Amino acid sequence: MKQSSSVEDTLKSATERLTVSGSESPSLDASVLLCHVLDKPRSFLLTWPDKLLSIDDTQAFEQVLQRRIKGEPVAYILGQREFWSLPLQVAPSTLIPRADTERLVEIALEKAPQLPGDILDLGTGTGAIALAIASELPKRQVWGIDVKEEARQLAESNALKLGIENANFLCGDWFTPLEAGTQFALIVSNPPYIEKNDPHLTQGDVRFEPLSALVAQDNGLADIKHIANQAMGFLLPGAWLMFEHGYDQGKSVRDILSALGYQSITTYKDYGENDRVTVGQFSLCQKEK
Missing domain, CATH: 3.40.50.150 (Vaccinia Virus protein VP39)
Structure with a gap:
């Protein structure tokens, strides 16, 4: 079974894959999607870069990452976009x-x-x-x-x-x-x-x-x-x-x-x-x- 990856390694790999797919903001996309899966703020990614992801979190992240790699907007994946500081369902x-x-x-x-x-x-x-x-x-x-x-x-x-x-x-x-x-x-x-x-x-x-x-x-x-x-x-x-x-x-x-x-x-x-x-x-x- 594949060993769990750390937050840092997961973000690095995802960013590389999103760059290849043509994302205009690969690093940001990767961070936002991982925060969504982990239900954590972005500060968590910076504070705990060595934390290992669970198998469930790894699988869930791969699913949303694949959607973004295919071009689906992040807002549709998350079901939300902020506008005028208001969190809106989309x-x-x-x-x-x-x-x-x-x-x-x-x-x-x-x-x-x-x-x-x-x-x-x-x-x-x-x-x-x-x-x-x-x-x-x-x-x-x-x-x-x-x-x-x-x-x-x-x-x-x-x-x-x-x-x-x-x-x-x-x-x-x-x-x-x-x-x-x-x-x-x-x-x-x-x-x-x-x-x-x-x-x-x-x-x-x-x-x-x-x-x-x-x-x-x-x-x-x-x-x-x-x-x-x-x-x-x-x-x-x-x-x-x-x-x-x-x-x-x-x-x-x-x-x-x-x-x-x-x-x-x-x-x-x-x-x-x-x-x-x-x-x-x-x-x-x-x-x-």
Whole structure:
């Protein structure tokens, strides 16, 4: 029978195998997965490098390691991803929350105090954006809508586990679950915005994520155009509409909002200095056109 390996040797071997498989963060992946199997913090790996793994732990680690070697995202293997310091359950039916999307939350929190009223997150997925905003603005009601019922249930479960009581989730296609006359002070969305032939769809973690949450027609702009047009019926005068979008779509989104009469249109960069979030302010004269 093979002798048990130490924590240090296990991490070294796993890191080498993940490097060969093409992981962009092999050492981190190995550490996170081993912590998950051992149910220990990362400090344990540093404190007890010579500790031998049990046979059960070795087998369990090999199983999750094989999944990562095949390219499955760590977040799906763990069933969890942190976003805005909130531990969120994730599932293959939803996108994995990403750090760049925190820029959308930051800008939403800057704009939200300008006008009282509820806040809407379209295409909420895990509920990441809605829950981040709701956690920072406990006196505001935040609504999240997703076309998938399983996503709505996941977002609702995340809210319950986090104890966030001012977040509400509905199932439907964009604005369809809302009653006529419902208005919001802020509408945010990270909609599908990738063009269907984009080569990134066959690379990295994206290969395992749902295409319906990634790809849009019309060079990736179809859903943004639809939301921007329909949002005019659900925004209070002076309210803000904001989108996360692709790094090369800033001008296109500005043009879409400008053509519809939105004001104070601005594009913000993400942490990598790429265009990532574009906002526009709704005016009453838009509705009168």
